[in-house]
Amino acid sequence: MMNKIAFEVADNPANRILQFGGKSYLYFGGTAYLGLSIHPEFQELHVQGIKKYGINIGTSRINNVQLKLYRDAEEKLAERFAFTDALLTSSGYLASQLLYQYYSQEADKIFTAPNTHPANSPGVKLNYPELRREDWEKNTLREIHNSNKNTFLILSNSLDNLYPQKYSFEWIDGVDENKKVILIIDDSHGLGIVCENKSSVSYENIKKNNIEVLITASLAKGFNTDAGLILGEKESLNKLRKHPVFVGASPPSPAAVFAMRESENLYKRQRQILLENIKTFRKFVNNSLISTEKFPVFTFPKESFYTSLLQRGFLISSFPYPNHDSKDLDRIVLSACHKHEDLEKLNEALQFVSLKK
Numbered sequence: 001m002m003n004k005i006a007f008e009v010a011d012n013p014a015n016r017i018l019q020f021g022g023k024s025y026l027y028f029g030g031t032a033y034l035g036l037s038i039h040p041e042f043q044e045l046h047v048q049g050i051k052k053y054g055i056n057i058g059t060s061r062i063n064n065v066q067l068k069l070y071r072d073a074e075e076k077l078a079e080r081f082a083f084t085d086a087l088l089t090s091s092g093y094l095a096s097q098l099l100y101q102y103y104s105q106e107a108d109k110i111f112t113a114p115n116t117h118p119a120n121s122p123g124v125k126l127n128y129p130e131l132r133r134e135d136w137e138k139n140t141l142r143e144i145h146n147s148n149k150n151t152f153l154i155l156s157n158s159l160d161n162l163y164p165q166k167y168s169f170e171w172i173d174g175v176d177e178n179k180k181v182i183l184i185i186d187d188s189h190g191l192g193i194v195c196e197n198k199s200s201v202s203y204e205n206i207k208k209n210n211i212e213v214l215i216t217a218s219l220a221k222g223f224n225t226d227a228g229l230i231l232g233e234k235e236s237l238n239k240l241r242k243h244p245v246f247v248g249a250s251p252p253s254p255a256a257v258f259a260m261r262e263s264e265n266l267y268k269r270q271r272q273i274l275l276e277n278i279k280t281f282r283k284f285v286n287n288s289l290i291s292t293e294k295f296p297v298f299t300f301p302k303e304s305f306y307t308s309l310l311q312r313g314f315l316i317s318s319f320p321y322p323n324h325d326s327k328d329l330d331r332i333v334l335s336a337c338h339k340h341e342d343l344e345k346l347n348e349a350l351q352f353v354s355l356k357k
Contacts, residue, residue: 015027015038015337016035016335016337016338016339016342018315023313024313025310025313025314025315026313026314026315026342026345026346027315028314028315028316028317028332028333028334028338028346029315029316029317029331029333030317030333030335031189031220031221031333032220032221032224032335033193033221033222033274033296033333033334033335033336034192034193034222034223034224034267034270034271034274034335034336035224035270035274035335035336035337035338036223036224036263036266036267036270036336037224038337039266039270041263041266042224042259042263042266045258045259045262045263046255046256046258046259048258048259048262049253049254049255049256049257049258049259050255052255052258053067053069053254053255053258054254054255055253055255056250056253056254056255057250057251057254058250059250059251060247060248060249060250060251061241061246061247061249061251062241062247067251067254069254069257069258069261070088070251070254070257072261073088073257073260073261074086074087074088076261077229077231078231080197081191081197081198081199081215081231082197082198083215083231083232083233084232084233084234085231085232085233085234085236085237085238086229086230086231086232086237087229087230087232087237087240087241087246088227088228088229088251088252088257089227089228089229089230089246089249089251089252090226090227090228090249090250090251090252091218091220091226091227091228091252092119092186092188092216092217092218092219092220092227092228092229093119093218093228094228094245094249095216095217095218095228095229095230096117096119096120096186096216096228097119097245098230098240098243098245098246099120099184099214099216099230099240100120100121100155100184101243101245102239102240102243102245103153103182103184103214104153106151106153106182107151107152107153107182108147108149108150108151108152109143109144109147109149109151109152109153110152110153110154110155111140111143111144111152111153111154111155112155112156113133113136113154113155113156113157113167114132114133114136115157115160115162116155116156116157116186117157117186117188119186120155120157120184120186120216121155133167137171140154141171141174141175144175144176144179144181145175145176145179147179150178150179150180151179151180151181151182152179152180152181152182153181153182153184154172154181154182154183154184155184155186156169156183156184156185156186157185157186157187157188157189158185158186158187158189158190158191158199158200158201158215159187159189159190159194159200159292159295161189161295161297162297162299162321162329162331163290163299164290164291164292164295164297164298164299165292166190166194166200166292166293166295167201169183169185169201169206170206172206172211173206175210175211177208177209177210178210179210180210180211180212181210181211181212182212182214183206183211183212183213183214184214184216185199185201185213185214185215185216186216186217187199187200187201187215187216187217188216188217188218188220188221188222189221189222189295190222190295191215191217191219191221191222191223191229192221192222192223192267192271193221193222193271193274193294193295193296194294194295195294196267196268196271199215199231201213201215212232212233212236213232214230214231214232214236215229215230215231215232216228216229216230216231217229217231219260223260223267225252225256225257225259225260226252226253226256227252227253227256227257227260228252270336271336273336274296274334274335274336275294277296277334277335277336277338277340277343278294278295278296278334280340280343281298281332281334281343281346281347284343284344284347284350285298285347285350288354289301289332296333296334296335297331297332297333297334298331298332298333298334299329299330299331299332300330300331303354304318304328304330305330305350305353305354306318306328306330308353309346309349309350309353312349312352312353313349314345314346314349316330316331316332316333317329317330317331317332317333318330318331332346
């Protein structure tokens with residue numbers, strides 16, 4: 001078997017075509033779903049941002065000198081995703097840590113859904129796929145109902161990006177109205193991808209007086225921007241702005257935030273290309289791979305074709321999960337960079353290697 005560790009990108013970006021050892025491979029991995037990191041228009045906006053604001057800004061978000069760009073971008077994001085406020089951080093990890101550190105102090109008990117990202121639930125061992133999602137939901141509702149405590153923190157992803165499926169949160173409706181629930185949902189892989197102008201979580205259907213919903217996300221996925229985002233109510237986010245984790249951290253690159261703010265139409269165009277690629281490939285594979293609508297990840301249910309595809313010039317995502325010593329999880333990840341002929345070639349290769357086996 002070919003050594004996966006040997007595939008270290010030296011000078012070429014993670015584009016649809018990667019060069020290794022004098023050979024070219026069609027690349028179907030990563031999380032840059034919209035393929036904007038190499039897009040000329042997006043790159044030019046970064047250059048404009050650097051010329052306008054510099055490479056970075058050496059102040060915190062509570063400095064007496066503030067860059068208006070950040071609040072402008074936050075207001076625009078809050079409006080786009082139908083929340084009263086938004087908060088930008090330097091990374092999705094920091095956004096998650098900020099939420100966890102603040103709300104874990106308020107909660108009497110914390111519930112972590114199966115497969116929740118470690119950034120959102122520090123110290124909690126990944127238990128996927130040992131516990132079924134439905135069983136966890138029933139257990140959580142029962143514990144909240146039977147508890148003599150009053151405030152509960154629930155942590156979850158919005159979707160499973162490894163064995164693709166979108167999660168429903170309608171079960172939260174069963175929470176006793178006398179119990180307070182803070183629901184923090186990581187929508188890193190869905191925001192701007194599964195849904196364009198709202199979170200992939202229909203939070204308006206689960207938000208009640210006793211349930212507070214906050215969305216966190218890494219913008220590196222759906223926005224190709226190295227920054228983190230929190231969406232929530234203005235009163236709550238203003239409290240977060242006073243937390244030491246936020247106060248002591250540097251903001252994201254102003255040039256990157258500028259490019260993101262100015263790319264609304266570009267995001268729409270790239271997302272439409274991605275959706276067409278997803279639609280085409282779903283027809284090709286015809287439910288032979290695990291996938292969900294409008295999400296660009298296709299997971300092999302059992303057999304691994306990594307080596308066979310590699311030998312035919314296709315490099316897919318393959319790594320052990322959920323732990324370092326786990327079995328490799330093989331996935332095909334589409335992006336807006338991929339052309340129709342790329343999908344056709346990959347489909348032909350899949351047909352060949354599956355028939356060969």
